[in-house]
Amino acid sequence: MKIYLNSLKLYFKSQLEYKKSFITGLLSQILIMFTYYFIIIALFDKFDNIKGYTKYEVLLCFAIIQFGFSITETFARGIDVFENLIIRGEFDRLLLRPKNILLQVLSSDYDLIKISRVIQAIIILIISLIKLNIKFNIYKIITISLILISSITIFFSIFLLMASYCFITVQGLEVKNLFTDGGKQIAQYPISIYNKHFIFIFTFLIPYAFVNYYPLLYLLGKSNNKIYVLSPLIVFIYLIPSILSFKWGIKKYTSVGS
Amino acid sequence: MKKYLSIFKIKLMNNLQYRVAALAGISTQLFFGLVFIMVYLAFYQSGNNNNLPMNWKELVSYLWLNQIFFSLIFIWQKDRELLNMIKDGNISYELCRPIDFYKKWYATMYGERLSALLLRFLPVTIIALNLPSPLKLYPPISIMSFILFIISMIISSLLVTSIALLIHIIAMFPLDEKGIMAFIMVIGDLFSGSTVPLSFFPNFLKNIAYILPFRYIVDVPFRIYSGNISTNSAINPLLLGVVWLIIIVIFGYILSLKAIKKAIIQGG
Numbered sequence: 001m002k003i004y005l006n007s008l009k010l011y012f013k014s015q016l017e018y019k020k021s022f023i024t025g026l027l028s029q030i031l032i033m034f035t036y037y038f039i040i041i042a043l044f045d046k047f048d049n050i051k052g053y054t055k056y057e058v059l060l061c062f063a064i065i066q067f068g069f070s071i072t073e074t075f076a077r078g079i080d081v082f083e084n085l086i087i088r089g090e091f092d093r094l095l096l097r098p099k100n101i102l103l104q105v106l107s108s109d110y111d112l113i114k115i116s117r118v119i120q121a122i123i124i125l126i127i128s129l130i131k132l133n134i135k136f137n138i139y140k141i142i143t144i145s146l147i148l149i150s151s152i153t154i155f156f157s158i159f160l161l162m163a164s165y166c167f168i169t170v171q172g173l174e175v176k177n178l179f180t181d182g183g184k185q186i187a188q189y190p191i192s193i194y195n196k197h198f199i200f201i202f203t204f205l206i207p208y209a210f211v212n213y214y215p216l217l218y219l220l221g222k223s224n225n226k227i228y229v230l231s232p233l234i235v236f237i238y239l240i241p242s243i244l245s246f247k248w249g250i251k252k253y254t255s256v257g258s
Numbered sequence: 259m260k261k262y263l264s265i266f267k268i269k270l271m272n273n274l275q276y277r278v279a280a281l282a283g284i285s286t287q288l289f290f291g292l293v294f295i296m297v298y299l300a301f302y303q304s305g306n307n308n309n310l311p312m313n314w315k316e317l318v319s320y321l322w323l324n325q326i327f328f329s330l331i332f333i334w335q336k337d338r339e340l341l342n343m344i345k346d347g348n349i350s351y352e353l354c355r356p357i358d359f360y361k362k363w364y365a366t367m368y369g370e371r372l373s374a375l376l377l378r379f380l381p382v383t384i385i386a387l388n389l390p391s392p393l394k395l396y397p398p399i400s401i402m403s404f405i406l407f408i409i410s411m412i413i414s415s416l417l418v419t420s421i422a423l424l425i426h427i428i429a430m431f432p433l434d435e436k437g438i439m440a441f442i443m444v445i446g447d448l449f450s451g452s453t454v455p456l457s458f459f460p461n462f463l464k465n466i467a468y469i470l471p472f473r474y475i476v477d478v479p480f481r482i483y484s485g486n487i488s489t490n491s492a493i494n495p496l497l498l499g500v501v502w503l504i505i506i507v508i509f510g511y512i513l514s515l516k517a518i519k520k521a522i523i524q525g526g
Contacts, residue, residue, distance in 0.1 A: 031444045035453055042459055042463075043301060047301045048304075185293050
């Protein structure tokens with residue numbers, strides 16, 4: 001863990017050397033994200049609900065997904081662009097070092113500019129929670145914490161699974177965008193608004209529904225079933241095949257040379 | 259003119275090779291098309307929508323066309339080759355050649371966009387036309403509107419190429435393109451109507467969008483197709499689109515001459 005934090009610090013320092021570039025990067029990220037939120041806000045100007053969900057409920061739903069995705073993009077970029085390590089043959093170097101491989105991959109790259117997305121997501125999240133006037137008790141605090149952790153977990157697992165696939169193909173996988181960007185697109189609205197095939201895929205195959213649908217039902221008071229409090233835990237099961245396949249990939253790994 | 263046409267043709271032929279990448283593009287476009295449509299469908303089914311700016315048929319066609327023509331009309335397509343040349347100084351070779359910088363890159367970019375479109379649009383269109391009812395792409399409302407749609411698409415594609423090239427030329431000045439490019443691209447994306455149809459914008463933003471050139475890329479052609487802009491009232495926006503095209507091409511051309519004069523060649 002110390003290595004990870006250390007290299008994060010170094011990366012941060014190197015970024016600050018290019019202050020102007022860093023700041024324009026941050027600003028443009030804020031602008032990009034603004035357009036995402038703008039879509040939702042603009043549509044709720046014309047419609048007052050979507051299948052019974054109001055503006056702030058949808059914004060909350062969206063902010064949760066953005067939060068997890070942006071954190072993973074910022075701090076786990078090493079996994080996101082893992083194919084580069086493989087293509088350039090740099091992965092061999094990591095194997096030689098007597099430290100945990102996954103940790104080294106994580107430490108290999110960051111994308112701190114995306115931190116502005118995390119901050120934006122947190123702001124929208126807090127605004128929505130206040131506007132929705134949610135009465136917090138111990139259960140709801142547990143729910144929201146589990147939601148946020150599972151949101152990070154789900155993207156981390158997907159990134160890791162796709163990285164494992166690089167061991168076989170060397171190239172990154174284009175389909176990945178369907179699972180991450182596509183999933184993100186889907187999960188920005190409560191999953192119940194979609195057609196049942198989509199719901200099936202994004203409940204059982206890739207469990208977005210357990211991140212921001214079932215637990216949200218409880219949080220928003222749409223259901224009193226306490227089992228929903230713990231529903232985000234299902235996402236953690238998804239972590240197992242991801243880690244196993246990554247380990248399996250390392251075993252199978254043959255260098256591309258150079 | 260002949261050499262630029264052949265640059266265009268080479269680029270077109272070259273990119274038509276990338277069929278596997280196109281397959282990924284096709285599945286992504288179908289997927290996103292369906293997702294967007296389902297979201298709007300859920301909105302439309304949620305009641306009290308008496309004063310909506312577009313009826314369902316118009317909207318669903320708009321959304322499908324946006325996916326089908328995505329590779330032709332998206333503004334933020336970066337030309338890595340050109341940007342790398344600017345960064346590593348190889349642009350100096352480019353300037354030695356006896357061909358016009360602006361025309362060459364215009365032809366290149368147009369060829370790239372067109373080849374990307376040719377590889378993708380047919381399968382997506384066929385599938386979209388044959389989907390079950392609320393999700394399907396409807397045919398254009400009349401032959402006249404279809405003809406006007408084709409004309410507007412030609413203007414749109416020429417315009418978007420001129421804007422994309424202009425952004426690349428601007429990037430030659432400060433040498434760090436990321437900030438300014440991201441800015442124009444986000445603004446362009448938003449005000450072209452490709453994220454949300456402009457008709458759904460709040461009024462003050464719609465007014466801004468109507469002043470800017472970006473709406474002639476997405477908003478105008480797709481609304482002509484579905485009849486949301488009637489054939490009678492289509493002439494005006496089409497002419498305005500052409501005016502914008504001329505302005506941006508001239509501006510881009512002059513700027514390219516300036517940029518070349520001032521060009522700082524990075525590295526040796």
